[in-house]
Amino acid sequence: MTLPxxxxxxxxxxxxxxxxxxxxxxxxxxxxxxxxxxTNLYIxxxxxQSTEMLQRVGVKNMYRLSKGSFKAGIKYVxxxxxxxx
Numbered sequence: 423m424t425l426p427x428x429x430x431x432x433x434x435x436x437x438x439x440x441x442x443x444x445x446x447x448x449x450x451x452x453x454x455x456x457x458x459x460x461t462n463l464y465i466x467x468x469x470x471q472s473t474e475m476l477q478r479v480g481v482k483n484m485y486r487l488s489k490g491s492f493k494a495g496i497k498y499v500x501x502x503x504x505x506x507x
Contacts, residue, residue: 426444426445427443427444427445428441428442428443428444428445428451429443441501442454442455450505451505452502452505454505455498455501455502455505456498456502458498459495459498459499459502462491462494462495462498463495466487466488466491475487
């Protein structure tokens, strides 16, 4: 069985954990990245109680987590906008 790859097997620089490597079967690529963005926002904004997280990890680590979440969100917006081109 051949998988419907988005990138060629030899395109090593394009393979990463943040990008889809196999075409989604039940939605468009843009819809997939949109759902990933929503999931990221849900987990980092509503799922984690900010006061509880602040007590657990401290201000410095909370800042680092927020910064990383923001960067991931920007990446998914860019991927979503460039999907299916």
